[in-house]
Amino acid sequence: MANKLGIRGYDYVEFFVGTAKIWAYWFAKATGMKITAYSGPETGIKNKVSYLLQKNNLKIVVTSPVKPENYEIYNFLQRHGDGVKRWTLNVNDVEYAFNHAISNGAIPTLKPREVKDANGLYFEAAIKLYDDAEISFVNYDEYKGLFRPGFGEPVQNYEVETHETGLQIIDHIVGNVRENEMNFWVDYMNASLSFETFVDFKAGDIGTQYSSLLSKVVRSEDSIIRNPVNEPYKGLRKSQIEEYIEEFCGTGIQHIAIRTDNIIETISAMRKNGIEFLSTPPDTYYQMLKDKDLKVEEDIDELKNYGILLDPESDGYLLQIFTKPVGDRPTFFFEVIQRRGGSQGFGKGNFQALFEAIERDQAARGNL
Secondary structure, eight states: OOOTTOEEEEEEEEEEOSOHHHHHHHHHHHHOOEEEEEESGGGTOOSEEEEEEEETTEEEEEEEEOSTTOHHHHHHHHHHOSEEEEEEEEESOHHHHHHHHHHTTOOEEEEEEEEEETTEEEEEEEEEETTTEEEEEEEOTTBOSSSSTTOBSOSSOOOOOOOOOOEEEEEEEEEEOOTTOHHHHHHHHHHHHOOEEEEEEOTTTSBOSSOEEEEEEEEOTTSSOEEEEEEEEOOSSOOHHHHHHHHHTSOEEEEEEEEESOHHHHHHHHHHTTOOBOOOOOHHHHHHHHHTTOOOSSOHHHHHHHTOEEEEOSSSEEEEEEBOOSSSSSOOEEEEEEEETTOOOOOGGGHHHHHHHHHHHHHHHTOO
16 A cells, blocks of 8 residues: 655654764664764764664664754753654655645744755755754655765764674654644644544553553554553653653653564664663563463563563564663653554553563653
């Protein structure tokens, strides 16, 4: 099934960070990604530096300001700290996708433009998402450079020893919004991007005795793009969504789920590379999995050893695990995910175990 906007898939995710060089090294060490392109004073870009990291079909850009007049980045960092500024969609026709989005209610942040250098033409445009985030449309069909204009070979000679993680591609990207904002942003993406609501998690579906949230998942018609949107729901204590909004000072991208073909090998490698994950669920969680006599390829005791969650579905099953927040503020984190069979879900059966693990971390920070 095709999609109306000619979306080919996720392209890159761009983080605004305080020191891009340090973040690039962290990504290279922790995730096994390679620094493949660089933009900065050495390539003619005087007011910011950016590093492109790649692994298989996964692309991440980290960007920092180097001049005070770069208000966009400085203002983002002052308010939010390190975090995701934009996620991008690779499309057949940037101008068509942008015009479709705008004609259906999207708020423009960058009108379609072509950028030319010796390697050809690069096309881009962008629309608003949440407080200070963006969705960008990009197309490289007429560009033969390393990434996009302004990028060249990395100038740093990083030799990073790392364990192979096997990370493959973005599975989904999750946003957190304020109470009563979820439906607005769901409708916004459905209308402007010709998405549809795929899953609607209601009160009581996601939570513990202390906190809860509401969530809807929007997706492209062909399911290559999937984006959950969360909002807090009343509870006895502060929810993870409320903590995020307080610490991030607004709404934004909470986490990115990255797919792997072998989650046990991936998590083993990422732990060796220094990544911290949320605490392991209690023994009773894994005993219940054993009692269900599930037909799965993985050994339940090995899943327990790594703290990996398993959610059986009607057609296949989902394996997932979540890192602790990767920055100084308890905001952004990663999810690692593996889908078996025809899995299309988001781990509904794991929500309570996940929330309890997050609440243990919140309690340690004094934010529960």
